[in-house]
Amino acid sequence: xxxxVCIKQVPDLESRFKPNAEGVWYSETDLAWRMNEYDEYxxxxxVQLREKLGETTELTVLSIGPERVVEAIKKALAMGCxxxxxxxxxxxxxxxxxxxxxxxxAYAKREGFDLIFAGMQSQDRGSAQVxxxxxxxxxxxxxxxxxGFEYDNGAITAKRELEGGMKGVVRMKAPALITCQLGLxxxxxxxxxxxxxxxxxxxxxxxxxxxxxxxALANTTSFHSPAKKGGGVVLEGxxxxxxxxLLGILHEKTAVFR
Amino acid sequence: MSAKLFKGAEYLISEVSSADVFTPEDFSDExxxxxxxxxxxxxxxxxxxxxxxxHHNLPLTVELMKKCGELGLLMIDAPEEYGGxxxxxxxxxxxxxxxAQAGSFSVTYSAHTGIGTLPLVYYGTKEQKEKYLxxxxxxxxxxxxxxxxPGSGSDALGAAATATLSPDGRHYILxxxxxxxxxxxIANLYTVFAKIxxxxxxxxxxxxxxxxxxxxxxxxxxxxxxxxTTQIILEDAMVPVENLLGEIGKGHKIAFNVLNxxxxxxGAGATGAAKRAITEGVRYANxxxxxxxxxxxxxxxxxxIADQTAAIFAxxxxxxxxxxxxxxxxxxxxxxxxxxxxxxxxxIEEYSIECAIAKVFCSEMLxxxxxxxxxxxxxxxxxxxxxxxxxxxxxxxxxxxxxxxxINRLLIPGIILKRAMKGEIPLQKEAMKAFESLMSPSFxxxxxxxxxAAEKALLANLKQAFLVLAGSGVQKFMNTIKxxxxxxxxxxxxxxNIFAIESAILRxxxxxxxxxxxxxxxxxAAVKVFTFNGSEKTASAAxxxxxxxxxxxxxTMLLAGIRRxxxxxxxxxxxxxxxxxxxxxxxxxxxx
Ligand SMILES: Cc1cc2nc3c(=O)[nH]c(=O)nc-3n(C[C@H](O)[C@H](O)[C@H](O)COP(=O)(O)OP(=O)(O)OC[C@H]3O[C@@H](n4cnc5c(N)ncnc54)[C@H](O)[C@@H]3O)c2cc1C
Numbered sequence: 095x096x097x098x099v100c101i102k103q104v105p106d107l108e109s110r111f112k113p114n115a116e117g118v119w120y121s122e123t124d125l126a127w128r129m130n131e132y133d134e135y136x137x138x139x140x141v142q143l144r145e146k147l148g149e150t151t152e153l154t155v156l157s158i159g160p161e162r163v164v165e166a167i168k169k170a171l172a173m174g175c176x177x178x179x180x181x182x183x184x185x186x187x188x189x190x191x192x193x194x195x196x197x198x199x200a201y202a203k204r205e206g207f208d209l210i211f212a213g214m215q216s217q218d219r220g221s222a223q224v225x226x227x228x229x230x231x232x233x234x235x236x237x238x239x240x241x242g243f244e245y246d247n248g249a250i251t252a253k254r255e256l257e258g259g260m261k262g263v264v265r266m267k268a269p270a271l272i273t274c275q276l277g278l279x280x281x282x283x284x285x286x287x288x289x290x291x292x293x294x295x296x297x298x299x300x301x302x303x304x305x306x307x308x309x310a311l312a313n314t315t316s317f318h319s320p321a322k323k324g325g326g327v328v329l330e331g332x333x334x335x336x337x338x339x340l341l342g343i344l345h346e347k348t349a350v351f352r
Numbered sequence: 353m354s355a356k357l358f359k360g361a362e363y364l365i366s367e368v369s370s371a372d373v374f375t376p377e378d379f380s381d382e383x384x385x386x387x388x389x390x391x392x393x394x395x396x397x398x399x400x401x402x403x404x405x406x407h408h409n410l411p412l413t414v415e416l417m418k419k420c421g422e423l424g425l426l427m428i429d430a431p432e433e434y435g436g437x438x439x440x441x442x443x444x445x446x447x448x449x450x451x452a453q454a455g456s457f458s459v460t461y462s463a464h465t466g467i468g469t470l471p472l473v474y475y476g477t478k479e480q481k482e483k484y485l486x487x488x489x490x491x492x493x494x495x496x497x498x499x500x501x502p503g504s505g506s507d508a509l510g511a512a513a514t515a516t517l518s519p520d521g522r523h524y525i526l527x528x529x530x531x532x533x534x535x536x537x538i539a540n541l542y543t544v545f546a547k548i549x550x551x552x553x554x555x556x557x558x559x560x561x562x563x564x565x566x567x568x569x570x571x572x573x574x575x576x577x578x579x580x581t582t583q584i585i586l587e588d589a590m591v592p593v594e595n596l597l598g599e600i601g602k603g604h605k606i607a608f609n610v611l612n613x614x615x616x617x618x619g620a621g622a623t624g625a626a627k628r629a630i631t632e633g634v635r636y637a638n639x640x641x642x643x644x645x646x647x648x649x650x651x652x653x654x655x656x657i658a659d660q661t662a663a664i665f666a667x668x669x670x671x672x673x674x675x676x677x678x679x680x681x682x683x684x685x686x687x688x689x690x691x692x693x694x695x696x697x698x699x700i701e702e703y704s705i706e707c708a709i710a711k712v713f714c715s716e717m718l719x720x721x722x723x724x725x726x727x728x729x730x731x732x733x734x735x736x737x738x739x740x741x742x743x744x745x746x747x748x749x750x751x752x753x754x755x756x757x758x759i760n761r762l763l764i765p766g767i768i769l770k771r772a773m774k775g776e777i778p779l780q781k782e783a784m785k786a787f788e789s790l791m792s793p794s795f796x797x798x799x800x801x802x803x804x805a806a807e808k809a810l811l812a813n814l815k816q817a818f819l820v821l822a823g824s825g826v827q828k829f830m831n832t833i834k835x836x837x838x839x840x841x842x843x844x845x846x847x848x849n850i851f852a853i854e855s856a857i858l859r860x861x862x863x864x865x866x867x868x869x870x871x872x873x874x875x876x877a878a879v880k881v882f883t884f885n886g887s888e889k890t891a892s893a894a895x896x897x898x899x900x901x902x903x904x905x906x907x908t909m910l911l912a913g914i915r916r917x918x919x920x921x922x923x924x925x926x927x928x929x930x931x932x933x934x935x936x937x938x939x940x941x942x943x944x
Binding site: 110124168285288 | 392
């Protein structure tokens, strides 16, 4: 059995972000990088499955990005992935989710994975589209935002988060893709022996040009700090007066009654 | 790895290039990951239990040590042959630095992995390692080191504990009391030093269950209260002869060599503790308002943040430069060498001066930092609910154990002089040259196009000052200089500050090209602030030494020389401090 887990390296969210010179994404200067949180759940789940299924299963981790993403790849290897693919792309941040998905799908098609894990979304772009778009392009079954996972002989039972605190259960057959949400598991810290062992694992490098065929469907026109909003208004006084005052404001300044 | 192998203390007589120093920015991905795992462990598993640990929940501490074992945090320094990882010192220091954020727990950890484990690693026989090392690096057993006695601390070789061979020749019978033993109450294996036939100072591996071994009451301590500190009492304790460690009469080698690494590691730990403390200080400064504004906006608060940030930068630079020095040297020893650990010991001993420097400099840097952090907290810094109060108490022990800072200071000129006598460092020749330059000052113009030109010129001059003072001291007192402690302490301060200033400058120079403009500005500011503070301290120590050593015209000449040798143009100092402070305040943490 062949499993793929897709990870992205994102900036530490406590960083101070500034728009880049082109004004279409953030500037990468002085940022600290780490593995996307949701991808950690994906890696953990994939590794647990790999451990359960044993040696006949091979778990590959894939990441698209510049040289720096190797650090995130190495973490996934130290957590227990068997081998890695680094799709080298210094302009990954400028690609839209469809293009990123197409790169992953092109690679996955070659390898014929039975199961693909991805994070629910990335912490920086947050489109939550890459996973589903990969499934779409591969024609795989797919479920998203999962908080529970079981696998038995090609049958997947996933618990997924619905709106309003409800949970749903999805059953599907491999080949399939799932995207992972907070609460699915507690990602392990790589142990020191595993960090050192990961040094010997294979990381194959593929230039992005080899896999990219699709054009962008979406385009970022501007990236900037939110405009400063005016301060709030505190209404004080008798309740009935307050109500008519409030209604007046709503009529005048909002679209609520239009 | 750097191209050139440096000898211990060589920095005092030669120019070191930035390409030759190891820096935290040189860590490999693996080292960074090990740092991250260690930090995650501390943040998620230890700090949430800080209160319980501080209130002496020792079973919890033991449990956490087992978790350390599962993560591999106890195997860094152990040989692969026995299941260890045998990683370099840079990695070992990084783990110690990250763990130091864990307060009392880090004391348990460092005593176990350092003085507890290393004697066995360095001096144990194959059988001893097979029997004990596996248990120790998995955390199944906790280790402790018993050198100090009620009657002998600094004078460790003055131990009164005795060992006598039993009539049947199968056991040594140990008697004596060991004092202030870290992990005493929770350890399963003790490395105990005792004198065979009251004269041959020797190490022994003593199991907790040995008949005749008993553990005293827990001490009630000022700081690191969550760690275990007890007496270990030996009353006719029967230790099998095969548990003798190393050679009979060679216990001092074990004791001292393990201390070199211990001192070095203490430096790394102090650095980690200081980073955490300043982060807390900056956070509080942003939160606390006085006179209607956050106290972080006050210059008085900003100056503390800037001074300590710069000092921590230097401290980090010292620790990892030393790691690089030691790792480079140890890497030249083939693993197949029959007496590998003997050669290894010599490799570390080469840098005993730098280890003592790291111990003193980093522990005193931490003392200044926690003091500033309490002060930033005002009254709240005095209240136990605030972490600052604990940092302040926990810091104090670092200037006492692993050799008091006095003992470590005395060691520095002591070893330098010993090496000079043996002809290992051309101190005399260099001192003569320094005297000449004292008489005939050169007025070379600074080449401002070179990075840190002013700082480097200062460094070269400070080294001259050191040589002149060491030379004068020896000339005046000859062999009795070893009894002139006040002079030795002052000269040690000069040597310590030179190493620290140099480490900070060389690291900055090495990493500068790769940095963004704003990072460059912060690094330059840190160098300026630290070099200024360091040069002022050096000048004061040098003047002290001059007054102690000389009088009359020679004194006047020496003082004039010191004035010249310690001159540093710190134009822009205030802007540098404000720059450092505002970067720290924006990031709400230690910024390097
Ligand atoms: C919490 C704690 C944990 C400890 N853990 C351990 C442990 O695990 N194992 C262990 O073996 N020991 C341990 N120690 C002991 C520690 O290493 C000693 O306390 C330390 O070495 C100082 O010895 P002392 O207390 O006897 O002080 P002393 O040696 O009596 O020193 C008193 C003062 O005299 C000064 N002094 C002494 N000799 C000289 C000299 N020749 N020249 C100039 N000044 C001098 C000292 O600097 C100091 O200021 C621990 C101590 C504490 C408090």
